[in-house]
Amino acid sequence: MSDNTNETTTAAEYDFHPMWESLGMDVPAHDMLLGAVGQMFGDVFLAQENRPASTDYLNQVVAGIHSGRIKEMLDKKASGEAKKIVGSFCLYVPEEIVIAAGGIPVGLCSGADWATDKVEEHLPRATCPLIKSFAGFKLGSVCPYIESSDLVIGENTCDGKKKAYEFMATQVNMYTVDIPNVHNAQTLELWKGEVRKLAERVEQETGQKITAESLKAAIKLANDKRRALQRLSATRAADPAPISGLDSLLTVQAAFMDDAERLTGAINAMADECEQRAADGVGVAPKGAKRILYTGTPMAVPNWKLFNIIEKAGGVVVGEEACTGSRYYKDLVDESGETVDEMLDAIAERYFGINCAIFTPNDGRIEDIVRMARELNADGIIDCSLQFCTLYEMESFTVEKAAEQAGIPFMHITTDYANEDAGQLTTRIEAFLEML
Numbered sequence: 001m002s003d004n005t006n007e008t009t010t011a012a013e014y015d016f017h018p019m020w021e022s023l024g025m026d027v028p029a030h031d032m033l034l035g036a037v038g039q040m041f042g043d044v045f046l047a048q049e050n051r052p053a054s055t056d057y058l059n060q061v062v063a064g065i066h067s068g069r070i071k072e073m074l075d076k077k078a079s080g081e082a083k084k085i086v087g088s089f090c091l092y093v094p095e096e097i098v099i100a101a102g103g104i105p106v107g108l109c110s111g112a113d114w115a116t117d118k119v120e121e122h123l124p125r126a127t128c129p130l131i132k133s134f135a136g137f138k139l140g141s142v143c144p145y146i147e148s149s150d151l152v153i154g155e156n157t158c159d160g161k162k163k164a165y166e167f168m169a170t171q172v173n174m175y176t177v178d179i180p181n182v183h184n185a186q187t188l189e190l191w192k193g194e195v196r197k198l199a200e201r202v203e204q205e206t207g208q209k210i211t212a213e214s215l216k217a218a219i220k221l222a223n224d225k226r227r228a229l230q231r232l233s234a235t236r237a238a239d240p241a242p243i244s245g246l247d248s249l250l251t252v253q254a255a256f257m258d259d260a261e262r263l264t265g266a267i268n269a270m271a272d273e274c275e276q277r278a279a280d281g282v283g284v285a286p287k288g289a290k291r292i293l294y295t296g297t298p299m300a301v302p303n304w305k306l307f308n309i310i311e312k313a314g315g316v317v318v319g320e321e322a323c324t325g326s327r328y329y330k331d332l333v334d335e336s337g338e339t340v341d342e343m344l345d346a347i348a349e350r351y352f353g354i355n356c357a358i359f360t361p362n363d364g365r366i367e368d369i370v371r372m373a374r375e376l377n378a379d380g381i382i383d384c385s386l387q388f389c390t391l392y393e394m395e396s397f398t399v400e401k402a403a404e405q406a407g408i409p410f411m412h413i414t415t416d417y418a419n420e421d422a423g424q425l426t427t428r429i430e431a432f433l434e435m436l
């Protein structure tokens with residue numbers, strides 16, 4: 001199937017059970033998971049009013065997320081169009097390298113609790129839900145992305161992930177990249193070395209050498225996707241906001257899974273529509289709805305809990321300073337390099353600018369939060385850490401101080417993937433929106 005088609009095959013059109021079985025998945029458990037996600041998607045996304053018509057693309061992505069998209073990737077591998085499927089968990093893994101070596105990059109971060117009992121036989125109970133989730137999806141055999149990945153690339157970021165990857169390496173073919181924790185000239189050189197080692201490892205896996213031509217094309221492909229996301233994000237400065245935070249979050253979540261060229265076309269169509277809506281004063285929420293900048297830990301599919309609570313309470317999320325948000329698209333890779341070496345350096349430099357809380361100090365993130373809140377006309381900032389994420393919990397105090405100095409109301413939330421705290425969160429968020 002061509003990259004430019006608008007839709008992948010859906011479960012209504014084709015029986016995917018043999019494919020899931022061939023991947024070694026627990027098919028009955030997976031049916032249950034898909035049913036639950038489908039129900040949640042309907043309640044959260046399809047229940048929204050005044051969505052831009054172009055968000056139908058997102059409905060298609062979700063409809064094919066575990067089915068048509070997987071088949072499409074496996075078909076490409078079978079036909080030789082792609083060599084290998086390469087999974088990763090973090091924004092620090094450059095997709096350009098995977099694409100240039102003939103691989104298909106997929107994001108594996110998981111946003112739902114699964115097989116928790118099995119996970120706690122290997123990892124401590126007091127572990128961040130995102131880490132428990134990817135381990136649970138593997139142990140429960142319900143993630144077709146993990147099961148179809150020929151290589152999984154981890155990274156030494158937070159302590160939890162670092163140690164969890166030692167366990168994951170017993171389950172999947174794994175390679176782990178080392179990420180520095182401080183930004184300076186020496187650590188940038190170390191990081192450039194890591195990027196080169198990664199490129200060699202991926203080439204070894206795919207059996208395809210990265211050439212100047214393939215790397216240039218991959219850089220352009222990823223940058224085009226980022227440019228489209230930047231366009232869409234800029235429309236959200238308008239009041240009323242033309243698109244919801246939920247749909248914007250889902251757009252970035254989709255970017256980790258869908259075909260880059262198809263996705264870029266769809267996001268540009270969303271940006272066209274949202275630019276028009278902004279010019280016409282058409283919004284997803286009424287003019288004057290309280291505008292929230294989200295910052296904090298990433299929100300992997302299907303973790304829509306917090307955004308749903310904020311927007312059902314009458315607020316509208318107008319930006320995300322997060323790895324499932326602006327950090328994914330705000331910076332481009334320099335396109336002027338001509339040799340593989342120059343381009344690998346440009347890739348390393350671009351990725352080194354991702355302001356993850358593993359870095360100390362992490363002033364760039366704080367500056368981004370205040371800048372984004374101003375540019376997007378946010379009335380308040382909601383900073384959220386997943387439970388047991390020491391890094392983002394600790395950094396929340398610095399974020400609070402910066403928000404206070406900038407005169408922007410601030411709220412910190414610690415939560416997980418369960419629904420137990422939904423009532424309490426709703427009460428706190430309603431009170432926050434009221435005082436804005």
Ligand code: SF4
Nearest residue numbers: 090091092157323356
């Ligand atoms: S928050 Fe840090 S560790 Fe997590 S995906 Fe982003 S860059 Fe990677």
Ligand code: SF4
Nearest residue numbers: 128130158297386389
């Ligand atoms: S949310 Fe925090 S603890 Fe969890 S994987 Fe990300 S950085 Fe690590």
